[in-house]
Amino acid sequence: MSPKEKKGEITINDIAKELNISPSTVSRALNDNAKISEATKNKVKAVAKDLGYELNLVASSLSKNKTNVIGVIIPHLGSQFFAKALSGIQEVARDNGYNVIISQTNESVQQEVEMTRVMNSARVDGLVCCLTMETDNVDHFNVFVKKSIPVAMFDRVSYAVPGPKIVVDNYEAGYVATEHLINLGCKRIAHLAGAVSSKVFEERSEGFKDALKKNSLPLLSQFLLSSDLTEQDARDAVRLWMNLPQRPDGIVAASASSGLIIASAVKAMGIKLPEELSIISLGNERCNEFVTPSLSAVDMPGYEMGKAAVTQLIKCINDGVTDSSITLKPIQLLIRNSSFKH
Amino acid sequence: MSPKEKKGEITINDIAKELNISPSTVSRALNDNAKISEATKNKVKAVAKDLGYELNLVASSLSKNKTNVIGVIIPHLGSQFFAKALSGIQEVARDNGYNVIISQTNESVQQEVEMTRVMNSARVDGLVCCLTMETDNVDHFNVFVKKSIPVAMFDRVSYAVPGPKIVVDNYEAGYVATEHLINLGCKRIAHLAGAVSSKVFEERSEGFKDALKKNSLPLLSQFLLSSDLTEQDARDAVRLWMNLPQRPDGIVAASASSGLIIASAVKAMGIKLPEELSIISLGNERCNEFVTPSLSAVDMPGYEMGKAAVTQLIKCINDGVTDSSITLKPIQLLIRNSSFKH
DNA sequence: TAAAAAAGTGCAAGCGCTTGCATTAATGCC
């Protein structure tokens, strides 16, 4: 094995030796530095290609004190909303020359804290994250704030951390969905809400309530349920509502998956959708098109949120951290067969 | 701004100065090197914590010539199967002290080539990937092979690249699914297959054909269609089949999403599922439970494949590249309401 | 045509950490 192959890695020094010039010239040539003559650049590039040289990003990062890496911390990788968001994140990052390293918290605050530590160690140039449901203390982001490493948050955000926030107008989502049911003639609308501690779900609830109020419809206390939106929660809610003497004639589900479960549970009870009951969910999944009846939904633009988050993040990386806050609209109302004109 | 804060980063030198010892001792102490006394270790760790020191992985990687990063190249981040796989990949990686950097090819070979270049530049310690549908030339992986950087492939793999291969037994999937329909009494079973160029789909087809043969059922040529499994392809297949004088009484769809579309298209034609026609798809999605009738499927264990891929990869990183090839079984047959006893 | 400006390269330090080897201090042995 010749010494050149020992490490299997070609460096700028190899190129330099080959051409009898200095490594600094090689570096500058490869980076298209204006001070290097075209002739030299061409020679260098040719040899680089010849030898199969590929920039060592690790070394480059160290000396430039910039990694060109964006860290992503999200609750799950497996769920549709986040998968979409991640896809958007990765695309924009790639287009701007950034790599992205990922991590999932599984809704555990402890994991979230741990992951910020890892991201810090990796010296990411920026962070995009969606907080855990339980996160209220956000001190673990201080490391980044102190170093002016921008942190962009989307969906579940905290205004206690400076940096871009990308959210959808959850209030409007709740409002629009509810109003849609009202326009169809529903009079007794129920809402399965998410944990009150979460801004996202609180706002959706507010939108729901205001839509009722604006339309002079009463809000029955049993018709507004808060939960963790687990499968069991959804089933319990359905059981409770459907055993009421006065059943609801419309349901607004706070999440895509709870909507799906509610619809399925209701159907299992033999209740006719949408004739006896209209359903709409806040958050759309591909499923919604395929179930019978297809499920109306307010679309939450995960992909767009991901893109927007990174776009803003990169702006901050380049121009310094700012507090830009983007509320994505319009939220698309997808009217399908689960909501019906009474 | 004091000089210590200028960079905002605490280094081992800062700790060394604070304690009047050498940086090497600090480094060793932090790494729990046996040659360092407990007393020193404790002092060092205390000061490190005090100053808020966090290892600079970039510098560490450079000097150790090991990044502890695993690169992932997959077709999409947004699709359910890959999202699951990614989730498994990330978990195992994290548990073993690896970070993962991601990229998606969008089924473009050119992107795939580009991404291998990026991963090489990032000096990943290992690569896990699922090839593009169109990938036949795999020369772009040679860089890694030459450097003995292990490459683990899952689902869509190439045996031309050394390293672990994680696949499901696609033949068995096709076989089992078909047999299930046969056991229900289906006599005229059709199959919408994927591109023949793909091993995955070819094997599923083979399983389908063999199941028919084994059970002495004829294979009608119009009943075996190859396609790219797009939405349009699925609709076309349904139209063709349902206009036949002798309609099929069972359909095996080569993918989860085509199965969903087939079921939906068939229902739209007023055909009764599962009374007139049984459907099963190779690949399961959450949707399948929620559609009516719920869709039977052979489950493809994405999450497990992801985990297995990284597990094998890390084994290779530690012990050298080997060609371990894992075929995941048993594939789970999820019998739901779309397949019915005739 | 001499002086000034511009163009093109090279030198060498530095990014923060790791590690082989040398050095010193402490302990054990006969």
Place this chain on the structure above:
DNA sequence: GGCATTAATGCAAGCGCTTGCACTTTTTTA
């Protein structure tokens, strides 16, 4: 009590690239 071990620490080079500054050569300007 002198010598060989062992334990604990420091030195300094090196990982591969970047970059401020110095230097040389060429071109421009008056």
